[in-house]
Amino acid sequence: MEAGATVKEPPLVEFRNVTVVRGGRVALDGVSLAIGAGEHVAIVGPNGSGKSTLIKTITRECYPVCSPNSWLHILGQDLWNIFDLRSLLGIVSTDLLNNCSLEIQAEELIISGYFGSLGLWPHQPVNDQMRRKAAEIMQKLEIAHLARRSIHEMSSGELQRALIGRALVHEPKALVLDEPSSNLDVRARTELLGALSRLAVEGTGIVMVTHHLEDILPQVERVVLIKQGRLAGDGPKQHMLTSRRLSELFEMPVRVGRRNGRYFLW
Numbered sequence: 001m002e003a004g005a006t007v008k009e010p011p012l013v014e015f016r017n018v019t020v021v022r023g024g025r026v027a028l029d030g031v032s033l034a035i036g037a038g039e040h041v042a043i044v045g046p047n048g049s050g051k052s053t054l055i056k057t058i059t060r061e062c063y064p065v066c067s068p069n070s071w072l073h074i075l076g077q078d079l080w081n082i083f084d085l086r087s088l089l090g091i092v093s094t095d096l097l098n099n100c101s102l103e104i105q106a107e108e109l110i111i112s113g114y115f116g117s118l119g120l121w122p123h124q125p126v127n128d129q130m131r132r133k134a135a136e137i138m139q140k141l142e143i144a145h146l147a148r149r150s151i152h153e154m155s156s157g158e159l160q161r162a163l164i165g166r167a168l169v170h171e172p173k174a175l176v177l178d179e180p181s182s183n184l185d186v187r188a189r190t191e192l193l194g195a196l197s198r199l200a201v202e203g204t205g206i207v208m209v210t211h212h213l214e215d216i217l218p219q220v221e222r223v224v225l226i227k228q229g230r231l232a233g234d235g236p237k238q239h240m241l242t243s244r245r246l247s248e249l250f251e252m253p254v255r256v257g258r259r260n261g262r263y264f265l266w
Contacts, residue, residue, distance in 0.1 A: 010076030012037045012089075012174055012205060013058050017070040020053055020062050027053040027062075029229040030070075037075070037173055040206045042216045044240075045226035046250050051209040054226065055178050058207075059091050075173065083116050090167030090175040090204075092160070106146040106154070106162045110134040113166035130169075137165040141195050157188025161195055174205030181215050193217060213241060218261035225249050237263075 011034045020028040028050050035041050045051045056062040057072065060082050064072055071078060075088060096118060104112075104119040111134050115124050138144040141161045151159055160180060167175055180196070181189045193215065200206050200219035208215065216223070216237070223240035225233035227249055233240050241263050243256045254265050 009037050010073070011035060012039065012075060012207070014073045015057075016072070017067070018057065018072055019065045019067070019070065020057055021065060022053060022062065027229055028057065028064075031229075031231060033224065033231065033234065035207060038203065038205045039222065040200050040217065040220045041208070041222045041224060042220045042237075043207070043209045043224045043226060044211065044213070044216075044249070045232070046211055049226045050229040051211075051226055052178055053229075055093075055176055055207075055209050058176060059089065060085060086116055087170040088173050090164075090170070090172035092163050092167050092175060092180065093178040095178075096163060103150050103152070105148050105150050106138065106143060106158075106165075107131070107134050107148065109151060109162050110137060110165040110169060113169040133169060134165070137168050140198070141165050142191070155188060157184050157192055160184065160188075160192055164195065164199075168199075168204075172204070174207055175199065177206070177208040179210055180208060181210070181212060189214070213246075213256070213263040213265050216241075216263055 014034040015031050018028055018031045019026065031054070043051050043054060053062055057064065058074065060080065064070060074080060074085065108120045111126055111130050112119050114130055117124070120126060135144065138147060141164060143158055143161050143165065146154060146158055146162065151162070154162065164175065181192055184192060196206060197217050197219060200217055206217065206220065210216065221237055222235065223237045224231065225240055225245065232249055233245055241256055243254060246256055246265065247254050257264050257266065
């Protein structure tokens, strides 16, 4: 390599002809897709289209069918220790709460991200640096007042921001979010999306799965459409989020509107 030459950073994720089977059904069918490091991308599709399977394949919760003509690289590698991977990709999913004690406090939940656990155990050494980092993250996400509050006392929106905080402790390359505003009311959704927008502006990559156009941040420039396990479109947001394309995607007539940098359906 010549002196002074820069090494190009590998894509965050790169799929090549990836097929995933779940429960005897093809959930992803020959998907080829690359997402660059630092890119802000929304993956849009109806329920059951394969969106969540795509995310679970990135996070190694699902594995592709082995084939000589297909591969999946994450940050340029095909083999990962799952704990190393989760420190580079901040995973945010309400599925995490299925194994979570309702008595965990917000600060504990966030610090537990250092250990890849959900909550803290006596053998896990928590130091002052971890507590300072958790306090800094809670301040950034505007949930500092929740530090000593248990998760069963939090609203859904507050809990979602605490889960984002847990994902941020390792300063990941990107946040990977699965339906981030699911079951949130208008105020909670607004606060959550505001927090995500600030993170995007600061340089954290955002990869979000949603079927709500209102969730797509103004900072998202690229949209991937997925239908029946296959890519139905991939390109600039303004070219993907059209009435024609989304009517085809959702198999019903819809109209797309835009206001203050955000899109919506009716």
